[in-house]
Amino acid sequence: MRLIFLLLATLWLGGCASGPKFTVDDGRRVDEALLAGMRAYGAGERLIRPAIARSAALQDKDCDQQWELPFAVATSAGWSENDRVAWVRALQVDERLTVIAVTQDSPLPVGERIHRVGGQRSDDGERLLEALATARDAGTPFHVGTAAGKDLLVTPFKVCRGYTRFAPPNTPQLQDYHWLLSLHPLELTQAEPTPDEALWLVLWTQGLSEEGGARMKTYHYAVKIAGTLYNLATLASGVKAAALAADAAISAAKSAAANAASDILKQQLIEQGKNLAAQRVRDSLVDAAQQLSRQQALNAMQAAAANRGSLTGISRIAATAFERADAWAFSRLAALGAPPLAGFTLHQKLIERSLVGNAFVFDADRLAALNKLAAARGFEAEVTALLGGLRADALVAEIGAMPLASARSSFSFESADDPAGQRFARGLVDAMLEIPAESAAKK
Known part of the structure; x- marks a missing residue:
C-alpha cells in the first residue's frame, strides 16, 4: 500500500513539475499599454486581411506583384513571460503560430494553431515563420498541419506589390514607408474604418509602391529578402524580433531636431487654441461650433503636413509620392x-x-490634388458634404495663408540631414532587410 502511495505521489509531482506547455492567462497584471497595442494590432489585421483579398481582384498586369496568404498569424515566442500572458489575454495567441485574421476563403479559422508548414514542424511560432514565408513566396499551394491534427491546403494569391501591415504593438505610433512593405500606426484602427476604407488603405499602400518605388530604389536598393527579418515581418509584424527592431528604430529617430519641431508644433497649436477660445466667446454658439469644425480641419491638415515633413530615410522619399499614391488608389x-x-x-x-500621425489625413497639397480628380469625375459636391460642408479649395487656400512653422524643407537626394551612419537611418523596413532572421530570433 505504501509503495502504491509513493508511486501515485511521484506521478502527481511529475505532472505538476511539467506544468502547462504553452502560456495561459493566469490573471496576472500586465502592461496595459502593451495590451491595448496588441488588441489594436489584432483589430488592424482583421481589418486589412479581407481588403487585401479584395485588392487581388484587380489582376493588374502592369504592377509588380507579391504573394499573400488568406490569413494572418501571430506568435508570442520570444516575448517575456508577462508579455506572453498579455498576448493570450489580447488575442488568444501563445507561443505557437496562431491565426488572428482571415479572408472569406481561408481554410484556417481564427484561433487555429499551426505547428507544421510543408515538412517542417515546430511549436515555436517564430521559427516556423520563415518556412511559412518561403511557402507563400513560392506561389503554389502547400500543406499546413494544425495542433488539432488537421492537414489543410493553403493557396497563396497575387496582389500588387506593397505589403500593408501595422506597427508592432510595443511601438503603436511607428510608421515606415517602403516600396516592399509599409507599416502603418495603430491609431488608424481607432477610426473604425469600413471595409471600403480599409480597401483604400491597402490600395494606397500598393499605389505608393507602384508610383514611388523607382524613386525609393534610387535612394537605396536592397536585393536580399530570403532569410531576413523583413521576410518574417511580412507575415507577422508583431513578431518579437521585429518589435525589438521597431524599438531601436524609434529610439534612433528621436533627435534633438525632431523634438524641437514637435515643441514648435505644440506651441503653435496651443496659440491657435487660445485664439479659437477667444473667438468662441465673441461669437454666437452656432458660429463658434462652425469655427471649431473649420479650425479642427485646418489644424489637422497642418499636423498632416508636419507628419509628412518629419519622415526620414526612405519614408521621406516615399512622402514625395503621396499624391500619386492617392491618385492610383482613387482610380482603382x-x-x-x-x-x-x-x-x-x-x-x-x-x-x-x-x-x-499617419499617412491618411490629407495635407493641403494632397487634398487639392485629390479634390481635382474627384471634381473631374463630378464628385465635387459629394466631397464638400463629406468634409462637413467645408469646401476643399477654401481649406487649401486658408492653409496656404498660414504656413506651418515646423514644416521641413523639401527633400533632395543631396540632403545633409538624412544620416546614413546608423542602422535605422533609412527606416525600419530597410534595416530589417539587412538583419538575418536567425540572429534576430536569438535576441
Missing part, C-alpha cells in the same frame, strides 16, 4: 466597385478623432 477603387470617395471619408473620420 472604382475599378473594384467600391465607393471612389472612401479616402475622403477616412480622412474626415481621422480628423474628427484628432488622429493625425
Whole structure:
C-alpha cells in the first residue's frame, strides 16, 4: 500500500513539475499599454486581411506583384513571460503560430494553431515563420498541419506589390514607408474604418509602391529578402524580433531636431487654441461650433503636413509620392466597385478623432490634388458634404495663408540631414532587410 502511495505521489509531482506547455492567462497584471497595442494590432489585421483579398481582384498586369496568404498569424515566442500572458489575454495567441485574421476563403479559422508548414514542424511560432514565408513566396499551394491534427491546403494569391501591415504593438505610433512593405500606426484602427476604407488603405499602400518605388530604389536598393527579418515581418509584424527592431528604430529617430519641431508644433497649436477660445466667446454658439469644425480641419491638415515633413530615410522619399499614391488608389477603387470617395471619408473620420500621425489625413497639397480628380469625375459636391460642408479649395487656400512653422524643407537626394551612419537611418523596413532572421530570433 505504501509503495502504491509513493508511486501515485511521484506521478502527481511529475505532472505538476511539467506544468502547462504553452502560456495561459493566469490573471496576472500586465502592461496595459502593451495590451491595448496588441488588441489594436489584432483589430488592424482583421481589418486589412479581407481588403487585401479584395485588392487581388484587380489582376493588374502592369504592377509588380507579391504573394499573400488568406490569413494572418501571430506568435508570442520570444516575448517575456508577462508579455506572453498579455498576448493570450489580447488575442488568444501563445507561443505557437496562431491565426488572428482571415479572408472569406481561408481554410484556417481564427484561433487555429499551426505547428507544421510543408515538412517542417515546430511549436515555436517564430521559427516556423520563415518556412511559412518561403511557402507563400513560392506561389503554389502547400500543406499546413494544425495542433488539432488537421492537414489543410493553403493557396497563396497575387496582389500588387506593397505589403500593408501595422506597427508592432510595443511601438503603436511607428510608421515606415517602403516600396516592399509599409507599416502603418495603430491609431488608424481607432477610426473604425469600413471595409471600403480599409480597401483604400491597402490600395494606397500598393499605389505608393507602384508610383514611388523607382524613386525609393534610387535612394537605396536592397536585393536580399530570403532569410531576413523583413521576410518574417511580412507575415507577422508583431513578431518579437521585429518589435525589438521597431524599438531601436524609434529610439534612433528621436533627435534633438525632431523634438524641437514637435515643441514648435505644440506651441503653435496651443496659440491657435487660445485664439479659437477667444473667438468662441465673441461669437454666437452656432458660429463658434462652425469655427471649431473649420479650425479642427485646418489644424489637422497642418499636423498632416508636419507628419509628412518629419519622415526620414526612405519614408521621406516615399512622402514625395503621396499624391500619386492617392491618385492610383482613387482610380482603382472604382475599378473594384467600391465607393471612389472612401479616402475622403477616412480622412474626415481621422480628423474628427484628432488622429493625425499617419499617412491618411490629407495635407493641403494632397487634398487639392485629390479634390481635382474627384471634381473631374463630378464628385465635387459629394466631397464638400463629406468634409462637413467645408469646401476643399477654401481649406487649401486658408492653409496656404498660414504656413506651418515646423514644416521641413523639401527633400533632395543631396540632403545633409538624412544620416546614413546608423542602422535605422533609412527606416525600419530597410534595416530589417539587412538583419538575418536567425540572429534576430536569438535576441
